[in-house]
Amino acid sequence: MSISTQIVDDMVANGINFVTTVPCKQLGGVIDEVEARPEIYHIPSNKEDEGMGLCAGAFMGGKRPCIIMQNTAIGVTINTLVTLTQFYRMPLPMLISYRGELLEPVACQVEMAVHTKALLAQLNIPTYHFHHQDDAKELDAILKYTFMCNKPVAILTDATFWGGY
Amino acid sequence: MIRSEILKEIAPILRPHLVVCNIGLPSQEMHMIDDQPTNFYMLGTMGLASSIGLGVALAQDKTVISIDGDGSVLTNLGTLPTIANNVADNFILMIIDNGSYGSTGDQPTYAGKKTNLTDVARACGCENVVEVQDKDTGAALEAAIASKKMTILVVKCDSGNVKVPVITKDPVVIRDRFMNAIAS
Numbered sequence: 001m002s003i004s005t006q007i008v009d010d011m012v013a014n015g016i017n018f019v020t021t022v023p024c025k026q027l028g029g030v031i032d033e034v035e036a037r038p039e040i041y042h043i044p045s046n047k048e049d050e051g052m053g054l055c056a057g058a059f060m061g062g063k064r065p066c067i068i069m070q071n072t073a074i075g076v077t078i079n080t081l082v083t084l085t086q087f088y089r090m091p092l093p094m095l096i097s098y099r100g101e102l103l104e105p106v107a108c109q110v111e112m113a114v115h116t117k118a119l120l121a122q123l124n125i126p127t128y129h130f131h132h133q134d135d136a137k138e139l140d141a142i143l144k145y146t147f148m149c150n151k152p153v154a155i156l157t158d159a160t161f162w163g164g165y
Numbered sequence: 166m167i168r169s170e171i172l173k174e175i176a177p178i179l180r181p182h183l184v185v186c187n188i189g190l191p192s193q194e195m196h197m198i199d200d201q202p203t204n205f206y207m208l209g210t211m212g213l214a215s216s217i218g219l220g221v222a223l224a225q226d227k228t229v230i231s232i233d234g235d236g237s238v239l240t241n242l243g244t245l246p247t248i249a250n251n252v253a254d255n256f257i258l259m260i261i262d263n264g265s266y267g268s269t270g271d272q273p274t275y276a277g278k279k280t281n282l283t284d285v286a287r288a289c290g291c292e293n294v295v296e297v298q299d300k301d302t303g304a305a306l307e308a309a310i311a312s313k314k315m316t317i318l319v320v321k322c323d324s325g326n327v328k329v330p331v332i333t334k335d336p337v338v339i340r341d342r343f344m345n346a347i348a349s
Contacts, residue, residue, distance in 0.1 A: 018223070041223060043223070043247065043251050045243070045247060046243030046246060046247060047241075047243050049213065049241070050241055050243050050244055051216075052213075052216075053212075053215075053217045053241075054216045054217070054219060054220040054223075056213075056220060057185070057216065057217040057219060057220020057222075057224065058220040058221070058223060060205065060217075060220075060224075060340065060343055060344050061220065061222070061223070061224025061225040061347060062224050062225055062348065063223075063224040065220075079209070079210065082209075083208070083209030084207075084209065084210040084213065084217075087208065087336045088337060088339070089336075089340070090340070
């Protein structure tokens with residue numbers, strides 16, 4: 001089974017049925033898998049804060065949401081995370097492509113990578129880092145934890161996890 | 166008419182439906198005029214009333230009306246293509262277009278200058294875009310609800326504000342009673 005299939009299987013098993021995405025090369029397999037699943041309403045966003053608004057609405061309407069995005073989005077979404085997702089206490093698993101880590105070919109991506117964990121820590125967002133494919137075995141528990149505590153939770157997936165670029 | 170006069174007039178039409186109220190004065194005015202558990206008040210996060218409303222509409226069957234502003238739609242202009250391409254026939258986006266950022270002191274928006282949000286919404290692919298003058302809002306809103314077609318309602322009105330108290334309700338209380346109203 002591919003790692004993308006395994007990830008989306010865990011999402012579906014945890015009742016996730018509303019997923020918003022912005023495009024990403026590394027997460028492309030997961031996004032294709034999300035699009036293919038009849039259990040999931042897939043709604044691409046133009047920007048990640050818009051996606052978090054959609055997820056907030058879907059959660060209040062009775063769905064279990066998830067956002068798939070790159071770590072650069074942390075810079076875009078701090079206000080939304082703080083004043084919407086956290087202030088109103090809503091769960092939001094964030095499956096994040098951790099650009100700018102080992103194997104990264106684009107220098108500019110490193111500029112955001114060096115701030116990613118510090119920003120997440122500053123925001124008190126529980127953060128998990130998938131470096132080896134075995135790490136994804138924790139996804140099921142992370143998703144259960146997210147919907148238990150009603151918080152945004154970050155799952156960083158780096159290039160080593162995805163097997164390079 | 167200014168926004169608060171419109172909201173006062175359409176409050177009885179809004180009452181049976183789910184309403185997502187934009188940040189700042191629109192939320193404060195709705196809270197003062199006709200506080201209902203079916204109202205979701207945004208206490209922050211400018212620009213996302215349309216996204217939150219679309220999310221609620223896609224998740225369940227009850228009619229959802231997002232009360233947005235021209236300035237907030239300009240802040241999150243990417244929302245219009247998303248709405249156009251994810252049709253929820255129980256969703257109405259009502260843009261109160263007074264050409265100004267009311268909550269911050271009525272600074273002019275580009276929607277009050279060259280940019281026409283009705284044309285923008287149509288260009289983004291939205292199929293039912295209706296522009297009305299303030300006094301016709303109630304009739305247009307009733308027609309949009311009855312049509313059971315996703316509608317973008319652009320309400321042209323005057324800028325101006327009335328004095329309203331800030332909302333001191335806890336956000337979790339606002340969210341919880343809104344979710345209970347949806348589930349009931």
